Amino acid sequence: MQPITRLFFASALLVCTTAALGANADTQAREQWHGAIQNGYESLATKTEQLASAAVGYCNAPTSDSRPALNDAWLDAFLAWQRVRFVDFGPVENNNLSWQFQFWPDPKNLVARKARYLLGTEAPVNAEVINQSGVAVQGFPMAEYLLFDEQLNSGENALPAAKNCEVLSAVTRHMARNARGLADSWASFKQHYLDTGPYRDTTIKAGMTALEILEERRLAQPMGLRGNGKRNPYITDAWRSGQSLMAVEATVAGLEKFYLPGLITSLKTDGETELAERIQRQFEKVADNFPEAHAAMATLMESDERFRILQGLFVDVSQLSTLINDEAAVALGVVRGFNSSDGD
Template sequence: MRPLTKAVGIAALILVPIAGMAANQTETNRNATQQWHQGILAGYQSLAAEAGDLSVAAVDYCSAPEQAARETLEQAWLDTFLAWQRVRYVDFGPVENDNLAWQFQFWPDPKNLIARKASYLLNSEDPISGEVIAESGVAVQGFPMLEYLLYDEPLNASDNALPAEKTCGLLRAVAGHIETNSQQLRDQWQTFRKDYLATEQYRDTTIRAGMAALEILEDRRLAQPMGLRGNGKRSVYAADAWRSGRSLKTMEATIHGLEQSFLPGLTQLLKESEQPQLGPRIENQFKDVLEHFPELHRPMTELLSNDDAFSLLQGFYVDVSQLTTLINDQAAVELGVIRGFNSSDGD
């Protein structure tokens, strides 16, 4: 019996470290998801607060359309849009309900549906209301529609330019729709906490969301306008927020959002991995990417048309590419995360 007893003892000694490692991994995953949930919640709370200010600014401007009110409205639109950019990477959970992400930002828009939808609504004899906006589709319901009303040059040279009564009706209704959706998203994310923290797969889902956001930023928001993808021609119309000239501001906000609410959980996981040095390397690469600002706070048109300015954009692209490689090809592999299908790919 002694050999059997000895074998059982050895097995017990082996199992204790394995059980301890599993417990440590579970605790690490729990800490990471708690950080992610809290960071994303803070982002959604900021979005809801800014959206409330935007809705008020739209009403105030249409009531008294003076220059100061117009400037307040434009700043409120930008502040709220950038708040959205900081949480734009979250492509799972409540934001999937009712195509909320698309309601906030219909992009890309290669067929210029936003302009066509606006023209239809503004030239229709039917009044514009919140109910009409809710039924009009995602091209009408979000930040790009407000950007169109504020910054589209042909519109602003027409009889429908703000503060025309019908256009103000559309402005107020869309701003109100964004406010409602922002509050809903904030509240639903809070309710989602229990399932998010209790479901192991959300660890990988969150990492994939960060990965997808970086791929979209590199390939579609940067490379495509720069002519590095597709037909090889530079085109401002491939960028988001091109009408307002804020394409680079939105990219900066996305990077800031990833740094603030995604990176802490990722580095928490990497600390306990076999490559703990990856965490500091990624943190430093985020800093390298953001060091390109504020010099890149310029309209995309200027950056694409001037070779000296374009070189600045190229440097930013290289640093974004390096960040994408560190997270998608190294950190994700180290953590055993395989890139999944991204619904925003459109294929």
């Protein structure tokens, strides 16, 4: 074989080997993502089932101990949702499931309006009614309203009033059925996900979009860093319970646990080990803002001194968003779509 011919075949072999390694790495990343997300969905299913059980248990035998346990069950399930909230493709797109879990933003206070209607009707509120009442009724914000709204819980419909219990039980059972169905559907989705190369970019974009929403809508807007410049904790996604920042922490923790390992695999395969390590360190920096930031956003907005806690969190989240949405995206050749943060 002539030298030039050997060089040609050697080059072709190198190209084929590199492509095969890249394809294997992409498959490995998708395997990591699928398994991790499956764990997240299973946790969501378990926690919502426990919430539904706690609601029924409290309503059947309300005690001073069972009410805090019910509140805690709502928070546990809500945080389980926050950890997998970044997944915006696949089975969660069916029947507006993500909106069924969390109708937000809610600028017209539709959750409260729908709740008042259901609580005021004499007709039974059962599974069929919840199915037909729309996404504002069907998820965590509705349950949060029933459990934590101050005005509601100082009136005649306060828990354990029969009508409130009827609505809460129907809503939490609906959530539990949806969560179990989502976990099962994601398991069935596995082979298609692993066999479809473009899901690498789809999954990476999901994390990018989640960080955009976290930075801009869940932090910057209520902090008054966007729009009219006024601080407004009442546009956060869990203001009634005061758990908006716990939700932020859970979202970041979910991205770190369910999203980051696959992203690191993709980055290291492309020779971006140093960038992967910087992203990992930045996740740790965001986490370092807690537990100091475990407070209602309204409380942290009351004084400039306490507001600095939010500012520190925002800066760290912004830096994380830049690392992934700009540097990692460019390194991996992922092109963001226009208005990629539209929708929730």
